[in-house]
Amino acid sequence: MASLFNRSGSYYAQFDDADRTPKRRRLSLRTRDKRLARQLLHRADEAYRLGTFDPWVSSLDDLEPERPAAPLSVSEAVADYLGDRADALRPTTIIDRESVLRRFTEAVGGAVPVARLKADDLKPFCLAPEIAEGTRRKRVAYVRIWLKWCKAQGHVTDNVGALLRTPRKVDPTRSVHRKAVRLVELNAICQEAERAGHTWKAQMYRFTFYSGLRVSEVARLDWRDVDLDARTITISEQKNRRTTILPISQKAAGVLAEIAEEADRGHVFVSPLQRKPERNVRAFCASANKDFTAFRDLAGIDRPVSYHGLRHGFASHLADNGASAWVVQAACRHSSIAVSQVYVSLASKTLSNELDSAFG
Structure with a gap:
């Protein structure tokens, strides 16, 4: 049976069949008039039940040849x-x-x-x-x-x-070079956050830099996902929608251990003013980006690096210290080795420039 679907004022005929691919099919009724939409839906549904119309193959125009398409x-x-x-x-x-x-x-x-x-x-x-x-x-x-x-x-x-x-x-190596937060910049930004009385944000920035997590993953991180003894965290809502157990660096674990002394349940990164256990991840991410940019400006950093630049900084730091593209891919959970290779190529170019500088 077809149902009426409304999106932004426009009406659609929606057909559901678990045995078809895709399981759901929507066809535009090309009207914003609900009364007319119901009439068109009834006509389409009746033809579908009689077997004279297949919404997965045909369009609604096939049912209305007498009505000129506007x-x-x-x-x-x-x-x-x-x-x-x-x-x-x-x-x-x-x-x-x-x-x-x-x-x-x-x-x-x-x-x-x-x-x-x-x-x-x-x-x-x-x-x-x-x-x-x-x-x-x-x-x-x-x-x-x-x-x-x-x-x-x-x-x-x-x-x-x-x-x-x-x-x-744009050359991806140049793009990454512009976006990646450097360690000295991280320290300056964290100092500004601490000076403003936001120690928990400084801890969050350091953890992100040393773990390479996305800001949405940091926002969702719960103490139930943390195993400090094994030095791992469980990421259940990744970009690829899969769950994985991720090893973290000693410095990232150190940040968590520091926080765990005062809190060991609920979300890991929480404002002292937060009262509700629920979290709007999108709002948290927007606020985190806005605050990071403000502390960046206070630190006198003129490069337009953002919160996501901490993740770029993590990958760049790995490559700069000799990690292969395979290691960078595993640590960052990149979908393609080509993405990870960008950071390794950037590290190689940096080494080449240093050699040229040393040997004239």
């Missing part, structure tokens, strides 16, 4: 795309793409028919010279993916996004 607007096409991909992508990915495509809609005009878009209409938003190079690459990629979906749905005949010239990629 030109789909950019805002409608974006809403349809996000609704269709909601179950196939991670929530954070959907949020990221929704943010970019919402700005894109505002830039080109939400009422503009998507079929009338040209490459020149995309360039002011995707290739704006005042935005960062990484942001340009992201905008190009997301708009291309959206238009590719539009073409597959029959909303456009050509993916004009393919005509956009992707900005030149």
